[in-house]
Amino acid sequence: MASGIKDRVAIIGMGCTVFGELWDKGPEDLIVEAFEEALADAGIARGQINAAWVGNALDDINIGNSALPLAHALRLKSIPVSRVENMCATGTEALRAATYAIAAGAVDFAVALGVEKLKDTGYGGLPLRTKGLANDLWMPYGSAPGTFAQLAGAYTARHGASSEDLKRAMAHVSWKSHRNGALNAKAHLRKAVDMETILNAPMIANPLGLFDCCGVSDGAACAIVTTPEIAKGLGIANPVTVKAIQLSVSHGWEASYHEWDGSSIRNTQEAAKRAYAEAGISAHDLSMTEVHDCFSITELVTMEDLGLSAEGSAIFDILDGRYDNNGAMPCQTDGGLKCFGHPVGASGLRMAYEVYSQLLGRAGDRQLANVDFGLTHNLGGQPANSVAAVSILGRLN
Amino acid sequence: MGQDTGKRGIASVGGYLPLLRLDRSAASKGLQFSGLGGRNAGYRSTAGWDEDALTMAAEASRHSTSTVAPTRICFASTSSPFIERGHASMLLEALALPANARTIDVSGNRRCAVSALLDALLGQGDTLIASGEKRPVRAGSAFHTAWGDGGSAAVVTDDGGAALIGYASLARDYVDLYSSREHPTPYACEERFVKETATRDVIAPTIKAALADAGVTSADIAHAAICEPLPGMWRDISKATGITAPNHASDLSAAAGDLGAAHPLFALALALDAAQPGDIILLAGFGSGCDTLIFKVIGAVAGAAKARAALTQGLVFADYVRFLSLTGTIDLDWGIRSEFEQKTQATVLERYGRDMIGFIGGRDTKGNVQFPKSRIPVRPDADGPEPMEDMRLADVPAKLVSVTADRLNFTPDPPFWFGLVQFENGARVMMEFTDADADGFKVGDSVSMRLRIKSRDKRRGFRTYFWKAAPALRPIMEA
Structure with a gap:
């Protein structure tokens, strides 16, 4: 075996x-x-x-x-x-x-x-597909924020959460990452942004505003x-050392079978479950996470999918500061995709770079006090059709 | 023919109007500086960016083919999107009708649907005549607001409830207006010439001949669907023919605009809706001559009430620039994001196209329905390839699982609505949405499917079609 x-x-x-x-x-x-x-x-x-x-x-x-x-x-x-x-x-x-x-x-x-x-x-956002293949005959040409924004309505519908609370929690996710990114000399966006600015930003894909979206870098x-x-x-x-690397890939269940409610990402849950088992730890043994915060709603949902927040409680954990740099489970200490930026092919390794730096005590102004295990979560595609990778890094001894 | 000789008749009709209705006064305001424009009152039905003559003909046909599977399909339009690509064949596939039905496209003038209807009534076999129009017109032209976009349909059977009892035709190269390859928008002759001669030389003689053929008088006509060459000509036609019945073609022009080739059958549907059993209805189509048909209502004709309801189920808008953009009269610079490649590969279209335009999914051996079909079903306990039975999703009720209004993605009429759609029969599909009303879409909304343009390759002049989710109910326009 x-x-x-x-x-x-x-x-x-x-x-x-x-x-x-x-x-x-x-x-x-x-x-x-x-x-x-x-x-x-x-x-x-x-x-x-x-x-x-x-x-x-x-x-x-x-x-x-x-x-x-x-x-x-x-x-x-x-x-x-x-x-x-x-x-x-x-x-x-x-x-x-x-x-x-x-x-x-x-x-x-x-x-x-x-x-x-x-x-x-030559323009903002990710390039569109240019294939002319079978899927193009029916699949929507949705943008990345459009595909991830779908999580929001489905999440509030499932958990009975208010749209206002969700919006504030998403804003806190971005506010926190901007604060962290400001401390990172290599980050794309290095400016703290206040909550009001985030909440009142132009809409990109309802309910994601400009500051709910990561940098394209x-x-x-x-x-x-x-x-x-x-x-x-x-x-x-x-x-x-690498404690675990796990990958889970959609096979059509979310977008083509009638069970998924659109409010979570099963591949993240599956990859995380296997990664914890491979590493021999639980979510609560982690010291920090670098997750795929392509959009603020993604980070919010991921906190639950990784088992860091109970189902339906990520909004409140986020607003309570649990994932801030001085919180119980810091997330995106380097600014995350949101502010470090998201050069797509590099992002998974950038996350590992931050965990590696934190484990070795090299993170400078944003160095955490005690780091035993760090998790990276790298998510491709869209919630309805995704590729999720979860890795856990630590020290050999 | 005479009243007692009617053999074949119309079994069902359909009328479709796009959601958007321009308040014509908005166009007048926009053009005030120029003195141009036209009709100031009423509404102008305005197709969405993703609608064309084919999609609107298909929507009109969906209402009229629910009980009859025609063996002959005729598509009629003067604004067909393709010059070489048969629309009747696409229509057949969109309606998932048997591929061995006979198909034909007719065009050439705005009378063509009536001519095709007459041929069907004089011919054999259950026949669908479907018409759609989205005619290009230059801004400032009176036609731009006087004309509208829409679709209509009629199904002819041996025992249709509106029986043909008389007819007459007149062919005449009468050029009141024309469009051509070199001049795709209408070029119109002087209005006074048309008003004075079209009725006298073309319409009235044909109507009189039809009345004589049916053995009835103008006083016997209970409802008329007589297409006016220009707005306001009904009074002259009425005077010339002695017909005093309400003319539903004029009402349709006021409510939505002149729908071109789609106008006569839509107006006929309105006349049928208003008619009582035993009533006699006169239909006249004009363009390069005239065809006049006289019907007697001897039984039920399905679809007429839905056509009337379409007149007031819509969303009024007064944004003249949006109207110009939707009608293609201005070409906005949508930026680099709009440049993305949308080339369709013919081989791919040949393999999958019929399932796409027909919205055909598959049912696996355990009864689960999915779209698109696959060799190994998406059902979690599937353990290898299974045969799949075709399952059409176009008419299956559905609800939204997730949704957003995407403002980053390019669409010619922002925002770009899309999300996950759950069908009642178990299928679910990530789809584009269309026809958003003022409230937009939200999770749990009921939706129905509409055939729409999926991709438009402007560089190569090609387009593909797929289905989009629209609100199950349209808003009702205020009186």
Whole structure:
């Protein structure tokens, strides 16, 4: 029976670029910056890298198909390199691939790198699909905020919550992330915003206003992984290890079968359940989370889907400050997708970068006091048709 | 023919108007500086961005084909979206009728639906004549507000309740107005010429010949559906023919506008709604001549009341710029987001298109219904491929599970409403919504399905059709 990957893989180096509207930087610049930081952190030679995975979700935006953009940018010398893509969960997917390669004993050092150059679209928001395939004959061309806004009405309908309370809780989610992002030198949005501004922002997709939506950014993040044994050999006595990485993918149940009420994301629940089991911990053992707050409503619902808030109580936990930096279960200490930004393919690795930094006590002004386990939650697609990745990181000892 | 010789008749009728009705006075205000415009009173039915002649003909037909599966389908329009792509075939698929029915498109003038109706009455087999119009007109033209968008339909059977008892036709290349490939919007002749000669030379002689053929007099006509070449001509026609019955075609023009090829059958539906058993109704279609048909009401004709109700089930709007945009007379710059590619692959359309335009899902071996069909059912306990039985969802009641008004996504008439729709038979589909009223949509709302344009590839001049969820009930316009 499979025993999972708990403590079989160590993260020995990570890098992350500044996220934002990086008009002066191309994908090559972003890839190199993230990788060089990770390489220096790991303290190994570039020639020791045995394999690499690059995550890039929107291949038509500048970066290009296949593994070639990574291999070219880093001049990786004929090693195996692959591109992975799983919508907004792409970054975690790259980490999962590299982690599995180490856990399988296939290689000693592997790279996971996520990169996205969204601001070469020429407009705000994510690019639309351009396929002309069967689904285009019937599926709505909804925007990302449109698809996630669907959660809100379904949530209030299920829990009997008032729209006003929900709106205030969503505003608090964004208010908190703006406060955190202001402390992060690499964040896209570094300005605190008051509640009134958030509540009165222009509507994007009811009930999501402008400040309920995350930044659309350029950026890259990178991890170098190896075995704990090799890490110790490199002088890292108590390395950060992967406690769990789990993925759950929709198979049509939500959008095509009559059971789902639209108020939660089952893939998050499934991936979290398996991740806790793989890590051998419960939700209450976590010290912090970095979740996929593409929209404030997503973070709110995710708190329940991860088991951090009881069903129907996330509104009140959020308003009580439970997920603030000084709360019982800090969430998005780096500003999250909301303010660190969301270069799609890089986001899962950016989350890991923050947990890694917190575990190593490197988070500067936003450093938490005690961090034993950090969870990342990376969600692709839309609530009705999603890909959810949950990983848990901690220290080996 | 004579009154006792009527053999075939109309079994059902349908009339469809789009939700939006422009308050014509808003157009007058917008054009005040110019002195242009036209009719100031009443409403102008205005198609949504996702409606065209085909969708409106289909909506009108849905009411009239519920009890009869026609073996012949005729689509009539002067504003068909395609020049080479058969609309009657698309209509057949949209209504999920048997593919072995005979299909034909007729066009050429706004009389074409009446000509097709007459052919059907003189022919054989249960026949659907469906008409729709969304005619391009330049802003400022009097036609822009005098004309309207809409659809109509009639089903002819051997025992239809409105029996044909007489008819007459006149073919004449009478150019009161025209449009052409080189000039797609109407180019009109002087009004005085039309007013003085159209009745005298074309309409009145045909009506008189039809009355004679039926063996009745103008005094016997209880209801008229006589299309006016121009607004206000009914008085002259009445004087010339001696018919004093109410003319439902004029009422329709005032309430919604001249619906072109769709006007005569819609007006006929209104006449049938007002008629009593035994009444005689006169229908006259004008354009490149005239066809006049005389019916006697000998039995029930389904759908007439729904057509009348459509006149007042709508949403009045007074935004002239929105009207200009919806009618394609201004081309707003919607920004880069509107540039996204909407090319349709013919191979994909061939594989899946019929299930899309017909809204055909599948029922698996355990009875669960889903859309679209799949080899392995979505049912959680499905354990491999299963055969699926076709299940049409177009007429299945449904409610909303989730919803939003998306203001980021491009749509030609914001906001972009969409969400998850749960059908009573178990199927659920993520869909676009349409025809939002002032209250919009919310979770739990009852919705019904409407055939609409799904994608419009402006670059290549192509469009696809799918169904959208609309409020189950339309608002009632204030009197």
